[in-house]
Amino acid sequence: MRRISEVEDELSLEGEVLRSWIEQRWIRPTMDDGEPLFDEADMARARLIAELRQDFNVSDEAMPVVLKLLDQVYALRKALNDLTQAIKSCPQDVQDIISSKLK
Amino acid sequence: MRDPYDVLGVPRGASAEEIKQAYRRLAKKLHPDLNPGNSRIEQTFKEVAVAHDVLGDPESRARFDRGEIDGSGAERRRSYYKNYAEGDRGARYRGFDGDEAYFDDELFGDLFRGKGPGVRIRGADVSYAADADLVEAATGVKRRLTLSDGKILEFSIPPGTEDGQTLRLKGQGRPGLGGAPAGDAFIEIRIKPHPLFRRAGDDVHLDLSVSLQEAVLGGTADLPTIDGNVTIRIPKGVNTGTLMRLQGKGIVNQTTQKRGDQIVTLKVVLPDVIDRELGEFMERWGRTHPYDVRGKKGKG
Secondary structure (H helix, E strand, O other), X not given: OEOHHHHHHHHOOOOOHHHHHHHOOOOOOEEEOOEEEEOHHHHHHHHHHHHHHHOXXXXXXXXXXXXXXXXXXXXXXXXXXXXXXXXXXXXXXXXXXXXXXXX | OOOHHHHHOXXXXXXXXXXXXXXXXXXXXXXXXXXXXXXXHHHHHHHHHHHHHHHHOHHHHHHHHOOOOOOOOOOOOOOOOHHHHOOHHHHHHHOHHHOOOOOHHHHHHHHHOOOOOOOOEOOOXXXXXXXXXXXXXHHOEXXXXXXXXXXXXXXXXXXXXXXXXXXXXXXXXXXXXXXXXXXXXXXXEEXXXXXXXXXXXXXXXXXXXXXXXXXXXXXXXXXXXXXEEEEEEEXXXXXXXXXXXXXXXXXXXXXXXXXXXXXXXXXXXXXXXXXXXXXHHHXXXXXXXXXXXXXXXXXX
């Protein structure tokens, strides 16, 4: 778990930038007595947002759209993965029927 | 190892700005978080990132141009968001703005509509982590976490919890669909180092300083345990490294429910200043009481 100052140092973020991301709910770390605690997923997401701003010139206005679309892609990938697992657990003949329908 | 100039597609005389532009152009196309599930693109992005590490910094670029370093630089150790996005840890971000997950309803609801009693899907599990200090984890403590969706989770860290141990809170994950049960919340407990105590299995270790008088003549000392302060008797003639065991003052073993011990390691501390009286006494005493501390113990 990382404290907010550690994340700021690691990503070279100035001032209140990271706190504003949390306020806008771009990152949602766990709050422990009002102090944000970043796990690896929060950290990786903060790094991604930092890169989208610095390397991709994504503006703060455009960021929510980008994140929303990204989150939908990942939610969709998760749903498709779950569906794949469900199909894999079906009897072989059911799998064969589904496979032939997809051709 | 490919030449970093080739990887970025810039001539050797390119300006710093051209290198930055080339990197940004490639990164936009190749960033792994924007191309999940394509390991070939991830590999290419790594090459681009390494090339940018070498050429993006004027100093390391100059060293590369002089042939002092190869094009590999040092590969950045990092983890991508995509590695978490589809797992438990990413669950909080799959419904943006704290909504329910995007697709569960429409996708599967549509698929199974009109077939029997309707689809029932158990809610997803979620994972969180919480810090505790050694004493809290040893004696047990109640904690309250505000989750990313605003929900408040109250739970007890049971006595004897170890670093990295995961608590399972049944039914505290995401809600289920169609009346199916909610998922579970998993909370990994991270134990912060303590300024005084160290944990070794079920035992708690503590260093205790004793004065020269106490070491020679014995005495009493107050010292902290995980239950609070206690007074112990120091026997005559203790040494640096002498161990004292306070039985049952250690940590509860979660399997056997028995408590470990507190092990106190004594450390003899001389006064800050060796005054004349002590010096003269030692000289007199030493002449008539020589003793060998190295040969006997085989230490240097």
